[in-house]
Amino acid sequence: MDAPFHRFSHEAMATAFGVAIVHDDARYAAQAGQAAFAEVDRLEQELSRYIESSDVSRISRLQSGESTRVGLAAFECLRVAARIHRETGGAFDVTVGPLVDCWRAADGTDPDPARLAEVRRHVGMHLIELDPDTFRVGVKGAPIQLDLGGIGKGYALDRAAEILDEWGIEGALLHGGESTALAIGRPPGGAGWRVGVGGSVYRSEAGFALNLRDGAVSGSGIEKKGRHVFDPRTGRPAAGNLAAWARCPSAAVADALSTAFMVMSAAEVEQYCTAHPGHAGMVLPEEGAALKRFGLWERVDG
Numbered sequence: 001m002d003a004p005f006h007r008f009s010h011e012a013m014a015t016a017f018g019v020a021i022v023h024d025d026a027r028y029a030a031q032a033g034q035a036a037f038a039e040v041d042r043l044e045q046e047l048s049r050y051i052e053s054s055d056v057s058r059i060s061r062l063q064s065g066e067s068t069r070v071g072l073a074a075f076e077c078l079r080v081a082a083r084i085h086r087e088t089g090g091a092f093d094v095t096v097g098p099l100v101d102c103w104r105a106a107d108g109t110d111p112d113p114a115r116l117a118e119v120r121r122h123v124g125m126h127l128i129e130l131d132p133d134t135f136r137v138g139v140k141g142a143p144i145q146l147d148l149g150g151i152g153k154g155y156a157l158d159r160a161a162e163i164l165d166e167w168g169i170e171g172a173l174l175h176g177g178e179s180t181a182l183a184i185g186r187p188p189g190g191a192g193w194r195v196g197v198g199g200s201v202y203r204s205e206a207g208f209a210l211n212l213r214d215g216a217v218s219g220s221g222i223e224k225k226g227r228h229v230f231d232p233r234t235g236r237p238a239a240g241n242l243a244a245w246a247r248c249p250s251a252a253v254a255d256a257l258s259t260a261f262m263v264m265s266a267a268e269v270e271q272y273c274t275a276h277p278g279h280a281g282m283v284l285p286e287e288g289a290a291l292k293r294f295g296l297w298e299r300v301d302g
Contacts, residue, residue, distance in 0.1 A: 008033035015177035022171030032167040036160035067138035092260035093232035097145035154255025180218040182251040216251035218258040231263040238263040247280040
């Protein structure tokens with residue numbers, strides 16, 4: 001007889017985290033879930049730009065030429081962010097905040113060119129220096145504005161999954177809000193955890209479901225915030241996609257890639273997925289358009 005699974009939820013990082021745990025002991029599952037959520041809470045204290053004492057806030061206060069030692073979480077997030085930035089040709093950038101603020105302040109018009117040029121001097125992963133030997137983070141071109149919102153929740157899911165592994169949990173589905181899910185093993189009697197992707201308010205159909213097992217999927221879109229997606233490579237509003245999804249082993253990487261895919265062309269997403277086996281991408285280019293899928297997206301109908 002298959003073990004039942006138990007669901008738990010927790011508010012953190014301005015969203016609702018959830019976990020379904022496969023275990024025959026409900027009390028033990030609850031304790032494991034709380035341990036995972038405690039790790040998410042701990043990470044929020046280090047990664048949130050809204051917490052003055054966080055590592056991210058301390059980095060953003062550095063002057064040019066200064067550095068500070070940070071914890072493992074912030075350093076790993078920045079190291080992954082730097083790698084995804086490099087692999088996507090700059091489409092993912094955790095320093096893009098000032099650029100977004102500049103365009104929003106212009107209130108629907110193009111910002112003053114001189115002002116935009118000045119802002120762009122303070123945007124770019126090249127302004128961050130990482131020393132893996134000392135876990136120090138240095139800054140050039142200050143002030144910068146770090147925001148790990150496009151990778152932090154996924155990273156928290158990866159770390160929460162490690163906590164569940166320490167508790168001996170062999171089957172679980174974790175999610176951070178409605179955007180990112182991470183699967184461990186499979187649910188009772190199933191080939192994998194059923195996760196919906198490809199849906200959009202811009203489409204008449206509701207997308208499709210896939211069986212997720214030992215991996216992550218993440219989605220990004222403009223439905224809730226409107227068209228406020230900016231391309232770090234150009235400094236201008238993206239002419240990219242209405243929605244994008246990424247699938248890969250790591251939730252942090254899937255989180256970052258779904259953000260990057262929003263501003264990348266379908267050809268660029270296809271090229272990325274071809275160069276990175278085990279990764280899959282999907283984009284919805286425009287209202288009424290067909291989904292463009294690259295890599296493995298097996299459907300589960302019914």
